[in-house]
């Protein structure tokens with residue numbers, strides 16, 4: 001038996017396909033609305049446990065319910081995504097099972113009670129393969145929504161929840177972006193001197209028909225772009241055909257999110273910036289000169 | 302009332318070297334209070350000052366986390382006291398093992414209002430330890446926390462969510478992982494460093510913790526090989542034209558193959 005944790009969204013196709021390759025059936029525990037539970041039931045899993053509508057409870061309040069379900073199911077592998085609530089619930093399952101928890105999982109196989117996991121370590125600078133005889137909790141990028149397949153039964157279980165409650169919500173009206181699906185992405189870094197200067201990066205992105213992304217400091221701290229637009233070990237992971245890093249130093253915490261890009265272009269004024277060594281095309285120079293020139297060149301027929 | 306803050310003494314993998322067989326060598330990298338844990342300590346200090354509570358640091362790891370260098374570095378950031386679990390067995394502890402050691406240490410402390418943690422550790426960066434600690438203690442866990450207030454019997458928390466913020470009310474103690482921009486970190490001054498030497502450090506014994514499986518192999522990261530083509534930028538317009546035609550030839554621009 002393997003368990004996938006669903007929290008608030010049915011975008012867990014990668015978890016479903018990963019679980020399907022493993023020995024044993026797949027149980028999905030769903031925290032969130034009935035609509036999510038119903039969608040998961042048609043994603044190819046064998047059984048769904050749903051804890052009822054959350055109402056004003058945050059998804060994290062369901063940690064004991066997930067822990068209880070994990071303890072009862074005695075899974076070999078528990079899979080969860082990278083979003084905040086998914087991490088909290090994966091951690092709760094790992095705690096209940098006293099299971100090791102790993103991130104950046106690249107490959108997992110199971111056979112006769114043994115699980116082999118290959119995963120990146122230390123921000124993805126190396127990979128390790130480990131063997132487990134007991135349960136293990138693995139964090140896997142959720143991916144999109146799985147295609148419709150089968151109809152698993154949904155068991156509605158009343159849940160023990162923690163005493164926490166959402167009392168107010170402020171929406172800053174940003175639409176969620178799917179950077180992972182974009183074929184081209186332009187990433188801006190602190191090489192930009194002012195927020196207004198984002199316009200030259202936006203112009204490049206428009207000419208490339210690319211999504212705009214950034215490094216963490218631009219999203220947290222400077223607040224120039226929303227949090228779901230930063231790339232890296234703790235941000236989004238992308239694998240586009242083209243990634244253009246502009247004024248990005250290329251610390252490994254950032255590169256961890258973009259290493260799977262097919263082609264990387266780096267523009268940086270410091271010839272020693274680590275990003276230049278990780279690029280297919282390296283341009284050492286002032287972004288304020290180079291970016292408008294590239295935009296103009298792209299706009300020429 | 303106590304506010305406990307979990308911080309890691311760790312080195313930035315940017316400074317580690319990776320051997321041909323994938324072994325990561327941290328021996329030449331310098332450890333420090335993990336970047337974002339300095340934010341957690343700052344948030345905890347403000348909260349302690351507001352409520353007249355003691356702010357106690359807690360760290361677990363190998364023997365190096367108990368050295369004077371390490372404990373003073375943490376204490377000089379504004380903690381009142383420290384609890385340290387240092388044991389060779391914890392050097393390579395994973396997220397669950399680390400969380401077990403933290404939870405065991407916390408179980409021996411009375412009157413904790415909240416456990417504040419950083420967003421992620423610089424060397425592992427899993428954002429998982431707070432979740433597992435909460436699971437082990439049965440405490441609520443929230444991440445991306447941007448503000449905290451303590452009310453009688455409750456915590457009032459604000460956190461960043463995709464597309465906005467949320468206010469929450471939690472009864473009883475909780476684990477709160479603070480956002481990286483929840484507070485501005487100040488470098489400790491001379492007075493802080495001197496005061497740190499006089500603050501109490503309590504060493505706790507380590508219990509056995511879960512192992513991270515059996516290591517079978519290590520390898521260097523393999524990704525797409527990079528071509529490392531330098532484009533001369535003496536003339537920006539010429540550089541731009543050269544880049545665009547190269548990308549077009551690669552087929553990665555609009556209308557390229559696939």
Ligand SMILES: Cc1cc2nc3c(=O)[nH]c(=O)nc-3n(C[C@H](O)[C@H](O)[C@H](O)COP(=O)(O)OP(=O)(O)OC[C@H]3O[C@@H](n4cnc5c(N)ncnc54)[C@H](O)[C@@H]3O)c2cc1C
Pocket residue numbers: 188189190191192214215216217218230231232233234235246247248249250251252253254257267268269270273285286287288336337421422423424426
């Ligand atoms: C636990 C942890 C997790 C982290 N997770 C992430 C993450 O997920 N994502 C992430 O991005 N970061 C992450 N970071 C932060 C990361 O370590 C770096 O600090 C960050 O990526 C640096 O951002 P930057 O490249 O924009 O800024 P900087 O490092 O300041 O680099 C700016 C670059 O711009 C160049 N520049 C300046 N002026 C110009 C100009 N006129 N023209 C061209 N170039 C110019 C400079 O040479 C420099 O290389 C994390 C850090 C920690 C500790």
Ligand SMILES: Nc1ncnc2c1ncn2[C@@H]1O[C@H](COP(=O)(O)O)[C@@H](O)[C@H]1O
Pocket residue numbers: 307308309310335337338341359360361362396399403417418419420421422425426427428429430431
């Ligand atoms: N060894 C440790 N000792 C104390 N706290 C830790 C330790 N490891 C992680 N933490 C805390 O857990 C947070 C998240 O760490 P991680 O899950 O490794 O990304 C850190 O910011 C710390 O607050």
